[in-house]
Amino acid sequence: MDAVTVRARTAGGRPTAGEGPGSGAPGDGTAGDGVPVVDVPSQVAPRDARELSRRFFDRLAVLEEGTREHQYVRNTLIEMNLSLVRYAASRFRGRGDSMEDIVQVGTIGLIKAIDRFDLSREVEFTSFAVPYIVGEIKRFFRDTGWAVHVPRRLQEARVELARATEELRTRLGRTPTTRELSALMSLPEEEVIEARKASNCYTSASLDAALSTDGGVDGESVLADFLGVEEPALALVEDFHSLAPLIARLDPRERLILHLRFVEERTQAEIGQELGISQMHVSRLISRMMGRLRTGLLGSEAA
Template sequence: MEKMVDVKNYQDMDVKDLFKIFADDKSNKELRSVLIEKHLYLAKILSRKYINKGVDYEDIFQVASLALIYAIDRYDISKGFEFSSFATPTIVGEIKKYFRDKVWTLRVPRRIQELNKKISNAKIYLEQELKRSPRPYEIADYLDVSEEDVLEAMEASYGYQPISLDTPSNDDSEDKDMTLADRVGVEEKNFSNVEQRDFMEKFMKNLNELEIEIIKGRFFENKTQSNIAKEIGISQMTVSRLEKKIIEKLKKEYSKAV
């Protein structure tokens, strides 16, 4: 009965006074529970920021709540700063650590995640039994699953701890300082330019001299239809008509090439 009265008194007291009392008596479980209850809102607010990140809110909230308790136990009111200022980075840090250590970077089916855990345990056991790294078919036999399932789970495990592109390639070649990024292929833009140039050269072989003059003037030398008409000695209307005709030909030939 006396404890209930104490707890009721704690509920009515200022938070700073509660922390002062708790600083002198860390074994006071009732006071500790009151402090947790009064600051649980911090865990809720910070947990909500990580909703829709691939983890259930309840799991994140549990991590945040444990971090809150840890912060309450470590908080030193004599240093003069507010508890929320101390607890927030502690809670956020624990949540981020949870994501870093426990959460898959890529979304992987739960079936694969669970099988991957079994494979990890099986590897430890089989390595001790075989005195070497077990092969996929041996892991499959031990777990009574197909070798294909084992290979799928092992491949998916890269979604748990992705390899940085800055990681050294670790091979026996002379280029030992090369990273994985150095070995990733890059699209060569000049290839498309070569293909386009080759296409245009073949296309222009099917044009007559007048059509070639118009094409070169309009699209390679940026001349106006009026200027081309004067140079060739024909009307601008004729240049316009021929240009449209050439473009239609170009469209048809390009559609065939693609």
């Protein structure tokens, strides 16, 4: 960002000989060709800033860029009009970002407005500058305010979708369909649907965000309380993945016994009858396999 500060150029409130940006004589209160010296530009009242800005813009138009006087005039214009930035930034209070950051971004818009302003347009500088400042702040929120990063085309489509939805809702008296939005926006229905999904990425809420309870009940709830319950079986997924290679090492008959017992949930007696062995033998086989699997699982966790 361009520097907004103006280097000290006065002694006792007056320009020092040989240090003025123009040819103004020491002690005359001007900085050459009638441009006044402003000791603290940021403290100039907005009404006075409007009048002084005209004089400074007149002078800026004839100065060569890069000279000390050009730098002084331009920097003074920036500081005198910072109240415009603070005014525009106040409209975005409560958006989550600090006001200091928003003012810094808005100052970029102010600098662009100063560099592009032309007195011959016969328009007040305030009217010319505010759209630049607001536009820069909106661009900042558009680029950094998304909870999930989405392509620029979808960011822009979201804004267009909001406008089209409001226009059709006013015109039709109901929520417009995707086909109606597609026709108004001149976009395929697939892109309208994509833009609608992208809108959901603009903001997000913490699962720990406190929600006030309704019905006058004291206390607070959090968002996670309304999003289902914890599924205990999810804790077994990792165990299943760890057991898979251990089970693969068993012989076919052992895997069949495990399948019959834990998948088809047959009794040991039924398994013994199908395999032609006693129920006691089935019990010993299952106990031995469980021990091997347990040892292998605990060993992999330790590793």
